[in-house]
Amino acid sequence: MQIKSRIVNKTLYILLSGELDEYTVPKVREDLDRLMETERGFMQIVLDFSELTFMDSLGVGVLIGRYKKMRQMNKPIFITNPSRVAEKIFKMSGLYDIMPKIV
Amino acid sequence: MKNTVELKFKAIAANIPFARNALASFILPLNPSVDELQDMKTAVNEAITNVIVHAYPETTGHVTMKITTKENVVSISVIDNGVGIQDIERALTPFYTSKPDEERSGMGFTVMEGFMDKIEVKNNKDGLIVNMIKEIASTGC
Numbered sequence: 050m051q052i053k054s055r056i057v058n059k060t061l062y063i064l065l066s067g068e069l070d071e072y073t074v075p076k077v078r079e080d081l082d083r084l085m086e087t088e089r090g091f092m093q094i095v096l097d098f099s100e101l102t103f104m105d106s107l108g109v110g111v112l113i114g115r116y117k118k119m120r121q122m123n124k125p126i127f128i129t130n131p132s133r134v135a136e137k138i139f140k141m142s143g144l145y146d147i148m149p150k151i152v
Numbered sequence: 153m154k155n156t157v158e159l160k161f162k163a164i165a166a167n168i169p170f171a172r173n174a175l176a177s178f179i180l181p182l183n184p185s186v187d188e189l190q191d192m193k194t195a196v197n198e199a200i201t202n203v204i205v206h207a208y209p210e211t212t213g214h215v216t217m218k219i220t221t222k223e224n225v226v227s228i229s230v231i232d233n234g235v236g237i238q239d240i241e242r243a244l245t246p247f248y249t250s251k252p253d254e255e256r257s258g259m260g261f262t263v264m265e266g267f268m269d270k271i272e273v274k275n276n277k278d279g280l281i282v283n284m285i286k287e288i289a290s291t292g293c
Contacts, residue, residue, distance in 0.1 A: 071201045072165035078255075103172075105197045106259035114255040134190050134267075141246075141266055142259055 052080045054088065061091035066100035069108050081115055085124075092124060095151065099130035108135065109142045116147055127151045154222040163204045163215040163232065171217055172197050178219050179226050184288045191267040192226060192286055198260040199230035199282045206250065207234025207280065224288040228268075233279040240273050 050067035063084060069077055085094065096112070098104075112126070119126055126148045131139060139145055157178050161167045172193040179192065196217065203215045218229040237243045243250075244265075249258035264271045264284060272283040 068169065070168050070197060071204060072168050105194050105201065106257045106263045107201065109257035109259055110255040113257065133187060134194050137266065138259065138263060141262060142257060
């Protein structure tokens with residue numbers, strides 16, 4: 050599981066690559082929190098799922114946890130390029146109500 | 153033709169990728185579509201994660217994954233010898249989690265239901281058994 054990031058026009062783009070499951074989730078949480086807490090000069094976050102090859106409902110828990118942290122800083126999170134499975138899980142959970150999907 | 157495989161492994165997170173890839177390898181001869189394969193991998197991943205997170209609070213136990221294929225129907229059982237579930241109906245409720253402080257979504261059984269044709273959850277004589285069935289509708293793609 051790899052995480053890459055860049056800031057463009059005050060947006061923190063985070064690209065998730067690999068498989069997100071119970072095995073990889075501790076590092077994903079740690080990496081996302083470090084990025085969100087140490088990066089400066091961004092007003093919103095876009096999480097790009099285009100290279101995520103596996104995810105289950107654990108992903109929803111991870112995202113809601115990050116949402117709660119960023120909400121305190123008034124920084125919205127958006128989701129882009131979810132896989133078919135991720136899209137189905139996000140819709141089932143209502144996640145898009147708090148983290149809208151953008152194209 | 154009916155075919156069956158039974159895998160017993162330690163209930164630790166490091167074995168989850170092995171389990172879902174073993175499932176994929178076993179059902180590949182049925183020629184499922186990529187979507188069907190992903191659905192079943194996701195569902196079995198949820199069931200095994202549940203075992204790892206909930207079944208053995210005091211120790212580390214084992215999980216057994218039994219897969220049976222007959223014609224175009226895949227039956228998967230995920231079996232443990234852990235503490236079971238006291239209130240199965242409640243556990244099946246979407247968003248219910250017994251571990252809210254661990255960033256659990258409480259969506260595990262909901263995802264299994266959404267990605268398989270049928271699921272059944274019942275306490276075994278010791279532990280829990282989750283039975284899941286999916287019919288391969290496509291001829292692959």
